[in-house]
Amino acid sequence: MYDLIIIGGGPAGASAAVFAGRAGLNTLVIDADKGMTRMAMVNNHLGFPDGVSGPELVDLGRRHAETSGAEWAEGSVTELDAAGQPIGVVTEDGRRHEARDVLLAVGLKPSLAAGAGIATKDGTEPRIASVVDVDAEGRTSVDHVWAAGTAGGVSVHTIVTAGDGARVAINIASEQRGERHVDHDVMPKTTD
DSSP: OEEEEEEOOSHHHHHHHHHHHHTTOOEEEEEOSOOGGGGOEESSSTTOTTOEEHHHHHHHHHHHHHHTTOEEEESOEEEEEOSSSSEEEEETTSOEEEEEEEEEOOTTOTHHHHHTTOOEEEOOSTTOOEEEOOOTTSBOSSTTEEEOGGGGTOOSOHHHHHHHHHHHHHHHHHHHHTSOOOOOOOOOOOOO
16 A cells, blocks of 8 residues: 555656655556647746746656655556545556555546546636635645646646646645655865
C-alpha cells in the first residue's frame, strides 16, 4: 500500500510527487501521458528564459519526481474507489493499487472524480467546463481524496499548476505526519 497515489503526471502531479517523495511518502504516480502540456510551447515558466517545450517540461518533471523517490507507472486510471480506507484505484490493465491518500492531478478530466461521487463545480478558466470542488487545502468532498492544478480549479498555466501540486502535497505530508511539513535546502558551506 502507498502513502499517496497521484493520478496525472503533468506539472501539478509531477511537482506534487517531488514534494511527496522528498517528504518520505511512499508515492506512486499513474500517468496516461495525454495531458495538454504535451502540446504546449511554454515561454512563461520560471527558470526557462528561452522557453521550454511541453514534452520537455513533462519529461523533466517525471525525472525530477523519480529522483525524489516517487514511483512512476504509465497507464490510465479507470476507477476510483473512495468508499473507505484505503482508497483504491484501478488501472486500465485491471490492476488495483491502494493508498492512504489520493491526489487527482488530472487536468481537464474531472470525470474520474465525478464518477466516484466527488463534488465538482463549474470551471472559471476558458475551455475548462468543470473542476473538482476543493477546500483551501486541496481536500475534496471525500476524505483522503485531494485535487490540485487545473483539476482543482487553478489557472492552466504550468507554473501555477506546478505550484499548486507542491502546495497540496505539502498539505498531505503535513496531515500524514501530524505536523507541518517544510522542505527547504541550503547551499553547502564552502571553505576558502
